[in-house]
Amino acid sequence: MATSSLYLINDIIDLPNDRLHPLKKNRPIASGKIPLPVALFMAILGIFLSLSLSFTLGFFFFLTLLTYLVLQLSYTFYLKNIIIMDVLIIASGFILRVYAGAFAINVHMNVWFLLCVISLALFLSVGKRRAELAFLQEMAPRHRKTLTFYTNDLLDAYLSMFANATWLVYALFTFFAPPPIVGTAPLLAKLPLTVAGISKWLMATVPFVIYGIMRYMSIVYQGERAESPEKVILSDKPLLATVILWGLLVIFILYGIKT
Numbered sequence: 527m528a529t530s531s532l533y534l535i536n537d538i539i540d541l542p543n544d545r546l547h548p549l550k551k552n553r554p555i556a557s558g559k560i561p562l563p564v565a566l567f568m569a570i571l572g573i574f575l576s577l578s579l580s581f582t583l584g585f586f587f588f589l590t591l592l593t594y595l596v597l598q599l600s601y602t603f604y605l606k607n608i609i610i611m612d613v614l615i616i617a618s619g620f621i622l623r624v625y626a627g628a629f630a631i632n633v634h635m636n637v638w639f640l641l642c643v644i645s646l647a648l649f650l651s652v653g654k655r656r657a658e659l660a661f662l663q664e665m666a667p668r669h670r671k672t673l674t675f676y677t678n679d680l681l682d683a684y685l686s687m688f689a690n691a692t693w694l695v696y697a698l699f700t701f702f703a704p705p706p707i708v709g710t711a712p713l714l715a716k717l718p719l720t721v722a723g724i725s726k727w728l729m730a731t732v733p734f735v736i737y738g739i740m741r742y743m744s745i746v747y748q749g750e751r752a753e754s755p756e757k758v759i760l761s762d763k764p765l766l767a768t769v770i771l772w773g774l775l776v777i778f779i780l781y782g783i784k785t
Contacts, residue, residue, distance in 0.1 A: 527579075528591055529623075531572030532598045534565050539602055548661075586629040594622040609675045613651045613684075620647035638699035645695050649688035649739070653746045656681040660747060689743060693736045700728035727779045734772040741765045 537544065537555040544556040554560040573595060580588040601615040624643050628635050659673055659681060703726075742765060745758055759765055 528576035531569040534569035583630045590626040607671045616651040617647035642695045645691040652684040
């Protein structure tokens with residue numbers, strides 16, 4: 527609810543630029559399908575409701591939500607015009623959402639998992655900027671101020687750095703993750719001791735992550751398709767299949783193998 531409200535506010539602020547964008551001009555506010563007063567009312571109502579309801583999940587969940595709102599509003603009104611800071615703020619939004627979930631169910635977050643989330647968030651944020659630059663080309667500075675200062679080579683370097691960090695930190699997370707504590711082991715009895723005795727089964731998911739990152743990078747350079755990461759995942763069949771297989775394998779390892 528809070529995120530939706532922030533998107534409405536961002537679309538209201540970016541209305542003049544969005545109407546010049548080949549794709550964003552079709553958004554409900556930019557196209558005029560939703561009147562500005564209605565959008566503003568929905569945004570304000572959503573923020574107040576989300577803050578009120580967040581108390582039901584605990585004080586720290588509320589505090590995380592409040593931090594998220596302040597940070598993202600700062601981005602909408604000012605920080606999105608500062609090079610590098612714009613990418614860091616976008617990534618921080620993903621990180622705060624993960625923390626909010628951890629506070630909601632009261633669990634400890636593994637440091638390697640947290641580093642993986644940070645790396646992935648930065649990877650997606652830089653990929654979004656690189657896709658915008660590839661898609662808009664000479665129109666890029668008119669749409670987003672920071673794209674005046676970003677270059678293809680600089681964003682390529684950032685993209686490579688965070689892509690490597692993401693899969694490597696994920697690999698370390700799977701290596702140091704504790705063995706599953708639920709499930710049965712009918713499969714292990716049929717395997718040789720060389721592999722039946724290990725407790726690092728999550729490492730079997732690393733190739734899926736590497737492929738997913740490589741696939742997403744190839745989409746980034748197509749420009750238009752990578753402007754929205756969630757649309758990429760839902761529309762690209764190889765990437766969607768990779769995510770589904772990764773998820774099924776994780777479920778099997780956690781609930782189907784006990785070492």
